[in-house]
Amino acid sequence: MNWGQWLLVSILLSSFIPGIIIFGLPEEKHRLRTVLNICGSIAKIALVLIMDIGVYFGHIFEIRLSIIPGVELLLNGDPLSALFATLSSVLWLLTTVYAVGYLEGSPNRSHFFGYFSLCVTVTIGIALAGNLVTFLLFYEMLTLTTYPLVIHRGTEKSQRAGGNYLIYAFSGGAAFLFAVVSLQTIVGPVDFSAAGFPSSFIESHGAALILIFILLIIGVGVKAALVPLHGWLPQAMVAPAPVSALLHAVAVVKAGAFGIIRIVLDVYGPQNLLLLGVLPLLGGVASITILYGSIRALQQDDLKRRLAFSTISQVSYIALGMSLADQPLAVIGGLVHLVHQGLMKITLFFCAGNLAETLGIHRISEMNGVARRMPFTMAAFSVGALGMIGIPPTVGFVSKWYLGLGGLAAGNWWVVAVLAVSSLLNACYFLPILTRAWFGKQQEPWPEEQYIGRFETRLMLLVPPLITAFIVIAAGVVANAQVSPLAWVRFIVRGYTL
C-alpha cells in the first residue's frame, strides 16, 4: 500500500477506533471519552486536509478490494468526495464539542458517543465511495448507525420515530439495491467517473435505464427527504439536538443529496441523462419539494419541526441544481449548496438546542424577547436564518445566485420563479421568529430555566454556533477568493465536460 491508500484508511480509522474504544469505556470516564472524541475529530480534519491538497495537485487516491467477480469495494478520493469529506469532518468536530456540552450529566453517554463516531466514519465512507456498491455499503450502514441515535431518549415517541425511520430507510435501500444490480447487469460494474457509462447502451436499453434511474433516485431520495419520501424526517426531531444537527446538516440528509449528485454526474453523466430526458422529472420533484417544505414550515409552531421542514425544502436546491446538469452554473449552485446548507442549518439547530437546553423553549410562541436573554445565540440564529432567506453577503445568497443564473442560462424561467417564491416563503417563516426574539417583550417567565452563569449558556454550547455563523458570513464574503467552498466547487466542475 502506498501513502495515499494509508491516508484513506486512516481517515476512516480516525473516528472508527475512538468509537470502538468508547463503547468499552465505563460511563463515568467522561474526560477520557471527550479527549478521545476531540482528538479523533482533529486528526480526521488534518488527514482530510492532506487529502484535499493531494487531490488539488492531481494525486490519485484509490483502494480496491475485490469481493466477488464483478463486485469491488472502491475507496476513491476525487474532488467531489473531498468536498463532502471536508464538510463532514469540520462540522463533526463542532457537533462533537456541542454534544459533549449538551449531554453533560445525562445517562448512556458511552453508547451515544460510540455510535456518534461510527456515524462519522460511515459518512466519510459515503464521501469516499468510488462505485455504487461501496456507496450502497456505507449508505445502509448509515441507517444502522444513526438508528440508535434517533431512539436515544428511549421514549415511546422516539421508538415510533425510529421505527418509521427504519422503514423508510430500508425501503429506500432495497430500491437502491435492486437498481444497482439491474444497472450492473446491463452496463457492467460502474465506477464513479466524469463520463458516466457509454451512451451506446441508451439505444438498446433506454426504458430500463430510465426505470433504474428513477429507482436510484427513490433510493437516495428517501434520505434526501424528497417529497413524498420525507415522512420520517419531521418525526425524527424527537432525537437530541446534536443528533438533529447531524441528521440534517452533515450525515443523513446530506448523504442522500450527495447520492443524487453522484448518480447524476458520475453514474449516468449529464449527456446520457439529456438523451434519456429524465432531468425535468428530477427538476419537477425538486421544485415541488422546495415549495411544499416551505409551506409546511410556515404552519409549524414547534421550532425544531419548522427547521425540519425548512431542511426538506433547502436540501432540494441541490437536487434542483442537478436537474440542470448540463448547465455548469446550476451545477455549481447545487454543489456549493451542499456545503452552504450544512453550515446554515447546523447553526440553526445548535441555536434551537441552546434555547431548549438553557431556557426550555421549544415553541416559537415562547420566544418573545429571548434575544435579550441570549443575545449571542440569537445573533448566530439570525445569521443562519438570513442565510436561508438568501440575503447577501451570506452563503445562502451565493447558492441561490448560481442556481438562478444556471436556470436563466438554460432558458428555464420557472427555476427563477421557484427560487423567488421559495425565498419569499423562507422570509415568511424566519423573519417572524427574528422579530419576536429581538423586538418582542417577554410576557411570562421562561418555561424551564436551567442554567444561570457567567455566559448566557454553557460555553461548549455557545462556541460552536458562533463559529458556524461566522463561517456562514465569511464564506459568503470571500466566495470569490482562492480558498472557499465556491472555489473548490468550480475546481470540481472543471473536471466535467458540461
Add this chain to the structure above:
Amino acid sequence: MTVFQFSSPAWMVCPVILPLIAGLLCFLFSHRTFAIALAAALTNLLVVCLLTGQLLVFGPMRCHMGGWQPPLGITLRTDGPALLMLLMTAVTGLAITLYARGYFSYRISDPRRAGRHQRQQRYFWPLWMLLLAGLNGLFLSNDVFNVYVTLELIGISAASLAALSGKPASLLASFRYLLVSLLGSLTYLFGIVFLYRSNGVLDLGLLQNLAANGLGIRTALVLMSVGLLLKTALFPLHFWLPPAHANALAPVSAILSALVVKGSFYMLFRFWFEIFPSTITQPTLNFMGTLGAVAVLWGAVQAIRQHRLKLMVAYSTVSQLGYLFIAFPLARVDGGIPVWSIVIFIALAHACAKSAMFMAAGTVFLHLGHDRIKDLSGVRASLPITVFAYGIAGVSLMGLPPSGGFVGKWLLLTASLGSSQWWWALVVITGSLLASIYVFRVMSRLFVIPEGFSLKKSEPHFRLLEWPALALALISLFLGLAASWPLHILVHGTTTLAQVFVGGLP
C-alpha cells in the same frame, strides 16, 4: 508412517472418528465431558484446516477405507463444497461447545434445579459429539448408503438433543421431530432400494457417470428428494421446525438451526446438481424456487407475528432456508455465477448468524427468565455484548452489506436479473425488508433503557455465553469482505462436471 503425511488422504477419517471417540469418552468419564468435547472440537477444526490445505495443494481427494475400491468398499472424498461445509461445522461447532459450557455451568449454579441441569449436561455432550460425527460423515460420504447411515445418526441424536429440556412442549415437539426425521430417512432408504435395483451401485462417483434417465432412477430421486426435503423443512414441510427449534435448550437450538438442516440440504443439492443433473427438468426447478419463495415470505411474516424471541428466530430459519431454494431455478443461467457459490454463501452466512442469534436469545432467556418480546427492554444495560451480537447477526440475516448474507443475496439478484427472471429478485428484496422488520422489532426493545431502570449485573458466567455469540456474528459480518477465500476453495474443489453444468467459472 505414510498415513500421517500431509498428502495422505487418511486424514479425512479424523473428522468422523474423533467426535465418535469423544462421544464414547463422554459417556465413560461423565465429569470430564467439557474437556473431552473441547479437545474434540479443537482437533476437528485443526484437521479440517489441514484438509483445506490439502485441497488447495492437491485438489479433490478420495480415501478408500481399508483399501477396498468401490463398488465394494466405503469411500470418503473431499471437494470444495464439502470442505466449506466442514469448515462451517467446525467453526460454529467450536463456538457452540464453548457456549454450551457457559450455558450449563450457569444453570447448574442455580441450586434449585441443579440436579436436573446436571443430568441434562451429562446427556448433552455425548449426543452433541455423535451429531458432530454424523454431520462430518455426511459431508465426506461418497456413497448413498453411507449418507443414509449418517442421516439416521444425525436425526436420532438431534431429536434426543431437542428433547433434553424436558418441558412438555419440548417433549412433544421433539417427538414430532423424531417421527418426521425417521419418516424422512425411511423415504430416503426406499429411494436407495430403487437406485440399487436399477443400477447396482451406490457410490456417488459411479452414479454420476451413469447419467441414466430410466424410471427406476427417477422414482429413486423423487423418494430421496422428498425424504431430504422433509428434513430440510422446506415450506410446506416446515411445520415441525419452529416448535422443535424454539423449545430446545439454547445451544441445541443453535446446533439444529445452524447445522442440522444444512446437512440434508447439502445432500439434496448434490443429488440434483451433481449426480443426476440431466434427470432434473427446468419446471421442477421452478417449482422448487416457488416453494422457496413462499417459504421466504411466509416464514418472515410468521416471524414478525411471534411474541416469543426464540420462536421468532426459529421462523426466521424457515424463511432463510427458502433463499437456498430460490437458487434452484437460477442454476442454469448461461455464463452466470456458479450456483454452488450462491447456496454455499447463503448457508455459511446463515449458519454463523443464526447460531449467534440463538445464542444471544438463549443468554437473554437465562438473564431474564423469559423471552417475551414485549418485555425485553433494558437488556442492553446488562448484556451489551449479547445485544451487539444479536444486532450484527440480524444485519447478516437482513442481507445488508458487508455481511456474508449480502454477498449471497447479491449473487441471487445478479443471477435472477441477469436472466430476466426479475420476480425472484423481488422476492429476495421483499424477504430482506421483512427480515429487517422482525430483527428490529426485537432490537428496538433490546436497545432502549427505560427510565428508572435498575441495572441487573451480569454474572461472571456470562463471559462464555456472550463472546462466542459475538465471534460468530462478526464472522458472518466480515464473511462478505473475505468472500474471495471461500470462492477460492470452491473453485479449487468443484468437480469438473458441476463446473460444466453451471455454465463455467470465470
